[in-house]
């Protein structure tokens with residue numbers, strides 16, 4: 001067995017010290033290979049974690065033995081005797097994200113994929129991790145513990161290296177709240193300064209997790225589940241793991257004791273939790289055949305991320321609604337947000353969701369200023385495809401078959417047994433199992449850029465979609481703007497004290513036609529200083545066809561350009577229930593009141 005030990009070498013310098021004890025079966029055995037992943041499952045980008053490894057050494061007894069670098073992330077050791085080999089190195093950990101590792105004097109977080117070299121040929125065997133005590137820090141992870149008391153330093157064990165790197169670890173002064181969902185232990189862990197009402201959050205998480213477990217008919221692919229949450233001033237993200245999720249959120253995302261309503265920040269946090277939890281079934285167990293096994297040395301391609309991220313994105317908010325945490329109108333506004341996100345920009349017409357999935361490594365994960373003009377999100381469009389699928393299945397089965405039912409059956413047939421899905425599994429399975437042919441729809445939705453039949457499908461459920469004007473170029477979504485501007489700049493921008501920084505310029509719209517580019521900084525429009533207030537004023541008072549002179553800096557060069565205002569186009573989409581009886585099967589009606597309201601009394605609020 002390979003034994004890892006992770007110590008804190010110098011928290012202020014963000015350095016972990018890693019030691020690996022490796023058995024030597026006989027001194028003539030083939031060379032050992034030590035290698036670190038280049039990426040980690042769930043986040044499809046080459047990250048080259050090995051770049052943070054320093055002072056790599058190996059010993060046998062008192063003898064230093066040579067280590068030879070084979071490539072950017074792999075080293076080779078030839079045993080010199082039959083004594084066990086001790087490998088040691090330090091890892092610089094200062095990536096404030098859920099994908100890698102972070103350490104300072106206040107707390108630490110790591111994915112073992114960033115810290116612990118795999119040892120070949122032992123990667124298929126069990127391995128142990130020792131985390132020695134450090135100050136009064138606590139430890140939280142989903143990794144099975146074999147020594148030490150709960151939430152403290154100790155010894156942990158995984159069945160093999162693949163499992164080992166799927167257990168992120170948080171350490172520091174932690175907030176820990178345990179709760180049970182359908183008798184399965186769950187833990188909500190926070191690190192970082194916060195003012196969260198953790199009991200309230202756990203009650204809401206319970207309601208959400210119950211929906212997920214019930215959707216899968218009580219079949220749960222873990223024995224316990226841990227929400228590992230890093231709280232920062234500004235940040236957001238999550239990554240799914242086999243029995244945990246690593247989350248990062250902003251302090252204001254977490255509901256506090258004196259807050260009574262689910263605001264958009266808290267709702268987004270719950271939606272993130274819901275999303276990562278759904279992944280326990282949909283990508284951690286049910287997964288593309290192409291990911292069995294994961295090969296983490298280089299990119300691994302699949303066309304199916306539209307399904308694994310899109311369906312998960314559909315159910316994250318939908319199950320929030322089923323849990324009674326958001327009412328039907330709020331849910332429909334969120335769908336409107338997704339529609340608006342997908343439709344803004346012409347990338348939608350240039351890339352299919354299967355292409356978006358396949359090229360995630362270099363396009364979706366490396367989005368630049370031109371992204372709206374060149375790509376489509378397999379998350380957002382995938383969620384709309386999932387919505388269409390749900391509605392089509394309901395319509396063609398007289399409301400007996402839902403996408404939830406399909407997910408449960410797919411999981412039982414291809415997930416529980418880790419068989420994996422081929423590119424056509426969803427289509428062939430639905431035809432074979434329920435005698436419903438969705439091949440036409442999927443062919444169009446996955447392999448062409450033709451529009452989805454959202455309007456027609458939603459109409460059959462008594463819901464209409466209305467394109468409406470947005471407040472301005474930065475604020476499009478699922479709600480009607482109070483005072484939409486009659487003209488649009490055709491660019492997303494950020495107002496700074498030095499002008500309007502253009503982040504995205506939409507092809508074919510006013511800014512582009514005037515000759516403005518992303519990264520340009522508009523300092524004046526019509527000879528008046530451009531700022532957050534003045535841009536809104538000028539958009540409100542202008543008419544389509546009006547011409548203005550725009551001054552902008554591109555790098556250090558001043559540009560003077562003539563811009564012709566274009567009529568604002570409806571870039572927001574409102575969804576309205578016209579026939580409550582038709583929607584009742586799909587959405588909870590009458591509009592649910594936040595069912596958690598009575599709990600607030602316990603907190604002294606009324």
Ligand SMILES: [Zn+2]
Pocket residue numbers: 275279308309312
């Ligand atoms: Zn996801």
